[in-house]
Amino acid sequence: MELSPTGRMVFRLRGFTLIELLVVMAVVGTLVAMLLPAVQQARESARRMQCKNNLKQIGLAMHNYDETFELLPPTASGISRADTAFVAILPFLEQANLFAKFEEGGASRTEARKQTVSVYICPSDSIPGACQYLPASSYALSTGSMYYRRNDNNGAIVDYFNYVYGALGRPVVVKPTSIASVNNRDGTSNTFLVGELAHKLTNFADTGSGSQGAWTTWHTSYPQAFSTGSTAGQFNVNTLSDPYDFNSWETFRSYHPGGVNFVLCDGSVKSIATEIDAAILDRLANRKDGEVVGEF
Template sequence: MPPSSKRAGFTLVELLVTIAIIGVLIALLLPAVQSAREAARRCSCINNLRQVGLAMHQYNDAHKRLPPAKPPGKDRYASAFVWLLPYLDEASRYGEYDFTVRPSEEPNTAITEVSLEVFLCPSMTFVGGDVPPGAASYGVSTGSGYNRDPFNRYTGEPNLFCHNGAIIDPSRGKTSVSGISAADGASKTFLVGELDYGLTNLYERSHGAAGPGGSTQWAFAYPGVTWASVVGKFNSDRIVTKLYEWETFRGDHPGGVEMLFVDGSARLIPTETPHETLEALAHASDGELVEIP
């Protein structure tokens, strides 16, 4: 009688069960991997903001004021970030920058069309996929009002831009870390925050004045470019009211926006934060005590 032969291999049912188990394990693993990657990107974004905060403090120590929103004069438009270059290991770029002409003019274009890593959040995505020259992810806090309003809603005077934030137009005077600390508390006043390219309807609502998603570029001093406020819907992914959201802080991290405070600390501010709280955090001298969410 011949010896019995043992069956080798898998049956179809066993194979299907194995594939199903592997599929379930992959489905469970992918969210964990994505979450870990986002956590790493958030850490990198916060590190960028803290570097900018340290540069702001170094500038403040050297000049007894925070950097201006733009240089004095009508048509220059260099942003506060340009003034920070020597404190961000970019002294050579700063030395080559010509403050007598605009960022978009020679010889400045060789500098301003470069996207610097310290100004880019690794989570940021671009609507349409194209990365504009000199693109950035952050804007300085100009306050709680709309920078394009013809009149300042607080004084009734013609709007001179950047009227009540930590970074203001030089024609409005100057702000300093010590001054803000005495007025509102440096740990409770916005200094810089995310300003991404996530506005899905911006091109249509701005009638082509802005590219797809946003217009943030680190070298240009202008609303929605490096000036940001809390006038519109916070962390919106579309224009909702007029063009308010164009210059309102927004980011690509789940649940909120990474914000840098005047004291140099950085944290995620939840999307659902009440507007009154955001206004108090953006206003640098209202004297209002506010609890940070």
């Protein structure tokens, strides 16, 4: 406030100086830098929780299927090699209408195969646009500790219609599994049921289908796509040491920092650390090795 030449009081508003403006901008920038990681962490925490909830629902559907048929669903059903265990449990995920379209066949089946099922998608899984037509999934059935095609499926979910036997190279016939049979061997709390198989492989690009990052889908079984997972290859990696390392194509992986989410045969959902001992990881995948798992 000051006096004008006429004696009147004049109020003048003073703006920020350049230095003051720079100080304010620096403070705001610092606050943003401090808050952004916290916001990102909160968002990832919410996505991880949603992923675990998806797996919880899938595990419950598997148990309901088992209670109904006294068997766990096979990797691929008797209707068609393309119909996986994820198709079989649709009625137990409030998706009976979608399942009915698979049963009807023809145009209805073709339309059903184009549908994305939200419970089969992890919100952290960055699915490339080229994969959408499959449609993609973020989860895979746990078939054991060895490559799906070449072993007796020592995991919880197996190919007991034996589609892969003979022509595709499996040397043994696989028998059905159930929650009871898993419990009688290694125990349901020590055996994987379903885990993440995210689209994160930076050097995976299947030229035949145009898929990128992975070949994971919910309704189609090997060899047309991957709906099965194992611990046969590199666990939770971003880049394959060999782009044609087929074992690692089907090995569990996730976009969540630090680990991969699984639902076990007892219905519990756990995050398995990337650094887990390889022997313990294989024991968790194998339903019948008789080995003590210990802490994990």
